[in-house]
Amino acid sequence: xxxxxxxxxxxSFQKPKGTRDFYPLELLRRxxxxxxxxxxxxxxxxxxxxxxxxxxxxxxxxxxxxxILSELFSFSREGGDDLYALRxxxxxxxxxxxxxxxxxxxxxxxxxxxxxxxxAERPQRGRxxxxxxxxxxxxxxxxxxxxxxxxxxxxxxxxxxLGMTPTNCQVSNFHRNIWTRIFGHAGIPEQQxxxxxxxxxxxxxxxxxxxxxxxxxxxxxxxxxxxxxxVVQVMNGEAQAQAGSIDEHVIREVTAPSAAALAAVSDHFxxxxxxxxxxxxxxxxxxxxxxxxxxxxxxxxGERAIxxxxxxxxxxxxxxxxxxxxxxxxxxxxxxGNLLTDHGLMPGADGDAGALMDAVQNVTTGALGSVSLxxxxxxxxxxEDADGDVVPLVAQLRRGVxxxxxxxxxxxxxxADRYAIPPMHARPxxxxxxxxxxxxxxxxxxxxxxxxxxxxxxxxQLKDLDKREDLAHPSKGDWSAxxxxxxxxxxxxxxxxxx
RNA sequence: GUGGCUGUAGCUCAGCUUGGUUAGAGCACCAGGUUGUGGUCCUGGGGGUCGCGGGUUCAAAUCCCGUCAGUCACCCCA
Numbered sequence: 403x404x405x406x407x408x409x410x411x412x413x414s415f416q417k418p419k420g421t422r423d424f425y426p427l428e429l430l431r432r433x434x435x436x437x438x439x440x441x442x443x444x445x446x447x448x449x450x451x452x453x454x455x456x457x458x459x460x461x462x463x464x465x466x467x468x469x470i471l472s473e474l475f476s477f478s479r480e481g482g483d484d485l486y487a488l489r490x491x492x493x494x495x496x497x498x499x500x501x502x503x504x505x506x507x508x509x510x511x512x513x514x515x516x517x518x519x520x521x522a523e524r525p526q527r528g529r530x531x532x533x534x535x536x537x538x539x540x541x542x543x544x545x546x547x548x549x550x551x552x553x554x555x556x557x558x559x560x561x562x563x564l565g566m567t568p569t570n571c572q573v574s575n576f577h578r579n580i581w582t583r584i585f586g587h588a589g590i591p592e593q594q595x596x597x598x599x600x601x602x603x604x605x606x607x608x609x610x611x612x613x614x615x616x617x618x619x620x621x622x623x624x625x626x627x628x629x630x631x632x633v634v635q636v637m638n639g640e641a642q643a644q645a646g647s648i649d650e651h652v653i654r655e656v657t658a659p660s661a662a663a664l665a666a667v668s669d670h671f672x673x674x675x676x677x678x679x680x681x682x683x684x685x686x687x688x689x690x691x692x693x694x695x696x697x698x699x700x701x702x703x704g705e706r707a708i709x710x711x712x713x714x715x716x717x718x719x720x721x722x723x724x725x726x727x728x729x730x731x732x733x734x735x736x737x738x739g740n741l742l743t744d745h746g747l748m749p750g751a752d753g754d755a756g757a758l759m760d761a762v763q764n765v766t767t768g769a770l771g772s773v774s775l776x777x778x779x780x781x782x783x784x785x786e787d788a789d790g791d792v793v794p795l796v797a798q799l800r801r802g803v804x805x806x807x808x809x810x811x812x813x814x815x816x817x818a819d820r821y822a823i824p825p826m827h828a829r830p831x832x833x834x835x836x837x838x839x840x841x842x843x844x845x846x847x848x849x850x851x852x853x854x855x856x857x858x859x860x861x862x863q864l865k866d867l868d869k870r871e872d873l874a875h876p877s878k879g880d881w882s883a884x885x886x887x888x889x890x891x892x893x894x895x896x897x898x899x900x901x
Numbered sequence: 902g903u904g905g906c907u908g909u910a911g912c913u914c915a916g917c918u919u920g921g922u923u924a925g926a927g928c929a930c931c932a933g934g935u936u937g938u939g940g941u942c943c944u945g946g947g948g949g950u951c952g953c954g955g956g957u958u959c960a961a962a963u964c965c966c967g968u969c970a971g972u973c974a975c976c977c978c979a
Contacts, residue, residue: 419971491979492979521978524902524976524977525972526973526974526975527972527974529978688978690978706978707978710978732979
């Protein structure tokens, strides 16, 4: 080590711009994040997939136009005609894969992947040319309207597991159709919608004067700018509508259907115990033209978006599949890594290799909750009055119960004693039926080990699906859906798993 | 594609404004010693094309030009 390592022969090589070398400690840090992503995905009922690292370049230009080629690493075989490109995102691959098998896939289909992506951009903080990104997508309709909310909760679940809280991190939400309706109502021609989305997107990055100038340049009128400024202010709750702009009641009326969809997302945050994370932001529209409904971004102070996603209801069709609604998000490892490090939430950031090894060990082998590919429990409702208890119970089981000792100590997210009851793989049904027999079939088809049947007043009946027998509580008979109870149903298979 | 900052030992950096003897520090590494077997302390040691190229000068890490690389921001953001 101490002697001169470089030979006078040979030349030295540098890693390509915007790429990273992962020495042992760095790779462990990455695994801490990716294994957490994986565990959280599985617990939320998502299945892991992957696709090729490169695709026909056309797959990307068909969606985004030829202009995107300059941001791709593209190549062709020596003497070959086909142009390929390293994948810059997963959505086209996903749409292609889904379209190819659409008829035989379950509806909805919950898929995740944690692949590397490549973009030929200029690197800067939080943006590299090769990075790792977690993608979660729900494709196809369930009976519920909560698909978007369900999806967002997965992202929040991961951040929460990694130690982020609503005080330093929130999910900004909006619905693109709120704007298209407003645009329509304001008499803006459809060809100008894209420009107006850009305008909305830049709202907080430009001064009022710049906003006016920007709008006039693409052919808007002064009145329209005044109107839209008023709409942003009303929507964000910053002010009453100003004189001369669109009346607040009119705004509410025009946008009611889309606002209701957003409210459903907000409700889902509440039902799953993540209320504080949800935020409205009327200026959040996201650049991509393919979003058709809700759009969201996970934001934290001082960082670019940690995750972003939304609803894309006509993309599967674009890739040759049947018309299928879908929503998804992506979360990159670069920004997240910066964020965790800055908040003291990255194990081994101080070079403590032992702590880092323990952290990865805990995440992967079970001290923090083993990840069962088979669902630990399938939760169904036996009574209409208990329907509303399913989502909260599933969320509670997936979250686990943190231990008092850990909480009082102010422990780190990766500490082995974090949970009194570890997080589990829990699933609700996607079926609309109330037929208990069918619901149990659904549970067996999902290969669940147990089924929790929720009755009124938080009573839970527990079945071992492998042994086909009921597991009654020794003294109370039924179990409880409330984690504060001694006979909380989560305790039962927490005990089973620990032997 | 545009702009700001940076590039000196394996790592983190000082020195550059006001050019001038063998270019420094801490950590790391190696050797020896001390401490009654490991993270203490002491002593010594190896290791540097001062990113690269050109220019100005008697003399350049230092000033000027170019170039490459890194980084941050803009553009863009799937």
